[in-house]
Amino acid sequence: MSAYPNATAPATAPAPAVSVAPAPVEHGAPVEHGAPVTPSASGGQNASVEPLPVLGRDVTVPLVTGGEVTYAALDYAASAPALQRVWDDVAAYAPYYGSVHRGAGYLSQLSTDLFENSRRTVADFLGCRPDDQVVFTRSTTDSLNLLAAVLPAGCQVFVFETEHHASLLPWRDARVSYLNAPRTPAEAVATLERALAGRDPQGPALVCVTGASNVTGELWPVRELAAVAHAHGARIVLDAAQLAPHHPVDIAALDVDWVAFSGHKLYAPFGSGVLAGRADWLQDAEPYLAGGGASRAVTRRSDGGVEVAWHTTAARHEAGSPNVIGVYAIAAACRALTEAGFDTLVAREQRLVARVRAGLAEVPQVRVLSLFGDDAPRVGVLSFVVEGWNSSHFAAALSAEYGIGVRDGLFCAHPLVRNLLGTDPQDPGECGAPEAEPGERSLNAIRVSFGAGTPDEHVDRFVRAVRELVSEGARWNYRTEDGRCVPDRDGTAV
Numbered sequence: 001m002s003a004y005p006n007a008t009a010p011a012t013a014p015a016p017a018v019s020v021a022p023a024p025v026e027h028g029a030p031v032e033h034g035a036p037v038t039p040s041a042s043g044g045q046n047a048s049v050e051p052l053p054v055l056g057r058d059v060t061v062p063l064v065t066g067g068e069v070t071y072a073a074l075d076y077a078a079s080a081p082a083l084q085r086v087w088d089d090v091a092a093y094a095p096y097y098g099s100v101h102r103g104a105g106y107l108s109q110l111s112t113d114l115f116e117n118s119r120r121t122v123a124d125f126l127g128c129r130p131d132d133q134v135v136f137t138r139s140t141t142d143s144l145n146l147l148a149a150v151l152p153a154g155c156q157v158f159v160f161e162t163e164h165h166a167s168l169l170p171w172r173d174a175r176v177s178y179l180n181a182p183r184t185p186a187e188a189v190a191t192l193e194r195a196l197a198g199r200d201p202q203g204p205a206l207v208c209v210t211g212a213s214n215v216t217g218e219l220w221p222v223r224e225l226a227a228v229a230h231a232h233g234a235r236i237v238l239d240a241a242q243l244a245p246h247h248p249v250d251i252a253a254l255d256v257d258w259v260a261f262s263g264h265k266l267y268a269p270f271g272s273g274v275l276a277g278r279a280d281w282l283q284d285a286e287p288y289l290a291g292g293g294a295s296r297a298v299t300r301r302s303d304g305g306v307e308v309a310w311h312t313t314a315a316r317h318e319a320g321s322p323n324v325i326g327v328y329a330i331a332a333a334c335r336a337l338t339e340a341g342f343d344t345l346v347a348r349e350q351r352l353v354a355r356v357r358a359g360l361a362e363v364p365q366v367r368v369l370s371l372f373g374d375d376a377p378r379v380g381v382l383s384f385v386v387e388g389w390n391s392s393h394f395a396a397a398l399s400a401e402y403g404i405g406v407r408d409g410l411f412c413a414h415p416l417v418r419n420l421l422g423t424d425p426q427d428p429g430e431c432g433a434p435e436a437e438p439g440e441r442s443l444n445a446i447r448v449s450f451g452a453g454t455p456d457e458h459v460d461r462f463v464r465a466v467r468e469l470v471s472e473g474a475r476w477n478y479r480t481e482d483g484r485c486v487p488d489r490d491g492t493a494v
Helices: 084-096 106-125 140-149 185-199 224-231 281-286 323-339 342-363 391-402 414-422 455-471
Strands: 061-064 068-070 132-137 156-160 175-179 205-210 235-239 258-263 273-277 295-300 306-310 366-368 380-387 408-409 445-449 476-482 482-486
Touching: 068 408, 084 106, 084 281, 084 323, 084 445, 106 132, 106 273, 106 323, 132 140, 132 380, 132 482, 140 235, 140 258, 205 224, 205 380, 224 235, 258 455, 295 476, 323 342, 342 366, 342 380, 342 455, 380 391, 380 414, 380 455, 391 408, 391 445, 391 455, 391 482
Parallel strands: 156 175, 156 205, 205 235, 235 258
Antiparallel strands: 061 068, 132 273, 258 273, 295 306, 366 380, 380 445, 408 445, 476 482
16 A cells, blocks of 8 residues: 555655665664774865755845845754755645554554655664664654653762763753763763763763763763773663764664664754663553553542553654654654765764864964864864954854854853863853853853764865854944844944
């Protein structure tokens, strides 16, 4: 049976969902640390590969100095633009949308099969082991809070201070050991080794680590950290929010217990996320949310109460009507990235990283932030400060005068950014809400980030804009309004 009625099937309809499961996703090589990522043998061809089509690539924005320019979206680390391929797949499915799991109608059955096929697509994309579960959530933050909610009693959690708040903060009901920021990958492994050697060997333990920093873009030694964790009887969860959009992630090859990531960073909209990995802690814990879908059977007791039998599958933690379109968008993104070829995508992105780093290195007033040093391999995420500039002022000028969207602040990684800036951990400063006026020193940094959809011209415009702002200054007056630096409303040029 076809997924769509022949008479009304959209021309761009996704693969049939009711009777045909998506083809298994093939993996590229798993991420390894130790040497910068380099192009494959076909690197000469990769150098000329075009960016993947994304939504918004032709959007124009006004400049305060007059005229319009095509918007340069260089804030991928916050949310990547949706791939056109993903949007087309979702639009083709949308007329056939139905409630999953509990409907006898055709569209409900179609949507249920599409939903579960998407689960298998994500499992293949991540290289899940046969007994692993894929749970759909709202985001990486939601995924890690789910894992925190199912920790066994007495579990001790080990997390580096360098983590994004999504990884740093969910463990409120556990014993948490916050580890100091390492300055080399080897120091990260040694720090974890010492911390785990001193723990109670009888109790459960969990290590939480990022795959790629959302501040510096640097790759972490995931496989080595997993080996240390397991040698000490601990488990490990990988925050792959910044890694999965840039590199293949293979749970089995990396030997991690869980992986968490978000759809909105993987070129898929609609607010969905994934927690994938070992099933036992998930099955043994109470449901993350109590309600329909998580329950298998509910009966009345003789005392007037209710008795609930919960599902032991991923549905146990997916109560309520799920975000079917968001889930399908993640699966579509997984297919699109795999079909594009991670070798090709990585090689092209590394060329852009090299271009940005070379351009910033030519401006003495710019300091790029790094934990592991200039030679550390990284994805397309770089943070920097500019001597003599308030970071919010600089970011505002990039936007208003050049049509370039970057991010300034502490990037929801306050301890890490303050460590890299050499400021006191107790210094004030809020993520995205600097208090300093234009021209004053700020406690924040500027982050530029890009990926598979970034045209070369956007990177070149960014480098040129940095040079011009540093050498010539802003061409417009700015002021702080509601905690943000914005162009002066009076329309006054410098």
